[in-house]
Amino acid sequence: MGKKLIRGARVIDPACGRDEPCELLLEGGLIAAVGHDLPAEGAQIINAAGLVAAPGLVDMHTHMREPGFEDKETIATGTAAAARGGVTSILAMANTCPVIDRPERVADFYNRAMRSAKVRAYTVGAVSLGMQGKEITDVEDLLSAGAAALSDDGVPLMSAEIMREALIRMKPSGLPILSHSEDGDLVRAGVMNEGALSRKLGYKGRPAVAEELLLVRDGMLAADVGGYVHVCHVSTKGSVDYIRRMKAAGIHVTAETCPQYFTLTEEEIEKQGAMAKVNPPLRTPADVAAMREAAKTGVIDMLATDHAPHAAHEKETPFDEAPNGFTGMDLALTITYGLVREGVLTEADLIRLWATEPARVFNLPVNTFEPGAPADFFLFDPELEWQVTPETLYSKSHNTPWLGKSLKGRVSAHWIGGVKIV
Numbered sequence: 187m188g189k190k191l192i193r194g195a196r197v198i199d200p201a202c203g204r205d206e207p208c209e210l211l212l213e214g215g216l217i218a219a220v221g222h223d224l225p226a227e228g229a230q231i232i233n234a235a236g237l238v239a240a241p242g243l244v245d246m247h248t249h250m251r252e253p254g255f256e257d258k259e260t261i262a263t264g265t266a267a268a269a270r271g272g273v274t275s276i277l278a279m280a281n282t283c284p285v286i287d288r289p290e291r292v293a294d295f296y297n298r299a300m301r302s303a304k305v306r307a308y309t310v311g312a313v314s315l316g317m318q319g320k321e322i323t324d325v326e327d328l329l330s331a332g333a334a335a336l337s338d339d340g341v342p343l344m345s346a347e348i349m350r351e352a353l354i355r356m357k358p359s360g361l362p363i364l365s366h367s368e369d370g371d372l373v374r375a376g377v378m379n380e381g382a383l384s385r386k387l388g389y390k391g392r393p394a395v396a397e398e399l400l401l402v403r404d405g406m407l408a409a410d411v412g413g414y415v416h417v418c419h420v421s422t423k424g425s426v427d428y429i430r431r432m433k434a435a436g437i438h439v440t441a442e443t444c445p446q447y448f449t450l451t452e453e454e455i456e457k458q459g460a461m462a463k464v465n466p467p468l469r470t471p472a473d474v475a476a477m478r479e480a481a482k483t484g485v486i487d488m489l490a491t492d493h494a495p496h497a498a499h500e501k502e503t504p505f506d507e508a509p510n511g512f513t514g515m516d517l518a519l520t521i522t523y524g525l526v527r528e529g530v531l532t533e534a535d536l537i538r539l540w541a542t543e544p545a546r547v548f549n550l551p552v553n554t555f556e557p558g559a560p561a562d563f564f565l566f567d568p569e570l571e572w573q574v575t576p577e578t579l580y581s582k583s584h585n586t587p588w589l590g591k592s593l594k595g596r597v598s599a600h601w602i603g604g605v606k607i608v
């Protein structure tokens with residue numbers, strides 16, 4: 187791996203304490219030095235003036251759809267979207283077909299990833315067999331096979347008994363159970379946020395309390411057994427309030443939210459129909475404001491996409507029949523950078539939420555520019571304007587409410603372990 191000298195980028199890694207254009211020297215797949223007037227002999231010179239250099243992001247909530255739903259996404263195409271979005275590491279959820287509920291299936295994921303993943307790819311294992319909520323999986327064997335965490339994400343785990351036992355058996359690993367927090371009874375027939383708009387449109391709603399009920403239950407179970415629960419895709423102001431209170435009470439709980447919940451409201455359904463259908467649903471302006479505030483203050487620990495690809499024909503069905511979910515990895519950084527532009531988050535917040543915290547929780551390589559660290563980073567052009575079209579997206583599916591929109595800011599190069607992948 188040849189020596190490379192990248193000149194002129196502004197390095198926004200907080201660990202290196204620099205916020206000015208400088209030079210980055212790569213050697214042998216590692217960051218060799220960060221600074222000024224670094225030795226250029228024998229190095230390929232890369233001009234990065236006007237660009238931002240940032241440590242690779244970790245997207246701890248994605249759906250790769252392989253095996254079983256390769257018409258929606260594969261590990262190859264999903265990780266291509268990750269690479270283009272500045273995401274160096276992904277965690278894939280277990281709701282594939284078959285479900286990743288046995289050690290052989292965890293091993294199968296890593297074999298597939300070895301052949302086709304463009305970024306570092308890890309899988310989550312299921313908590314219940316077949317994600318049926320009836321019988322617990324072999325927690326220890328899944329972890330030994332390399333599961334990065336356990337979750338039945340995609341469906342609520344309604345059995346408090348299984349959740350409690352899983353929390354107990356996860357304890358030696360220090361890893362969380364990832365909770366898809368929705369009360370299954372309360373959301374069963376719902377297709378959007380419950381409120382004035384769902385009543386106006388005549389759709390059955392998914393009430394905010396459904397989310398809050400299950401995350402409080404899981405927090406109580408974690409408190410009871412001294413376990414660790416992580417709440418997926420937080421979408422309501424009430425959830426944020428409960429998470430804040432649980433943390434203050436010393437309960438081991440962390441949480442994530444996703445770009446759609448800090449930028450879009452349920453109004454999007456009137457404009458975009460099924461393209462705006464996601465689970466949990468888009469909520470109200472007060473909920474969006476709460477997500478922004480909670481990400482800033484750390485009540486929400488990390489951001490993730492919940493990248494959930496669906497084929498075009500599936501989203502083109504009537505609203506109440508269409509599947510839930512948005513693709514997200516191509517766009518997450520660009521959209522989050524919009525909050526930096528608005529002054530809601532700093533660049534350091536962005537790195538904390540998208541890289542440092544998820545890497546810490548899941549024991550992944552902590553991306554920094556410290557000399558000796560793996561050269562896992564990207565260059566981002568904050569001024570580049572581009573159009574979101576099927577041609578500019580790398581995911582196999584294009585079910586994003588940002589389709590057709592113009593956005594500002596895009597990754598222009600990305601290295602993993604010193605290898606240029608974009």
Ligand code: DOR
Nearest residue numbers: 249340464465494510511
């Ligand atoms: O919108 C969603 N789509 N939410 C989930 O929890 C699951 C996901 C999927 O797998 O399609």
Ligand code: ZN
Nearest residue numbers: 279339340492
């Ligand atoms: Zn999910």
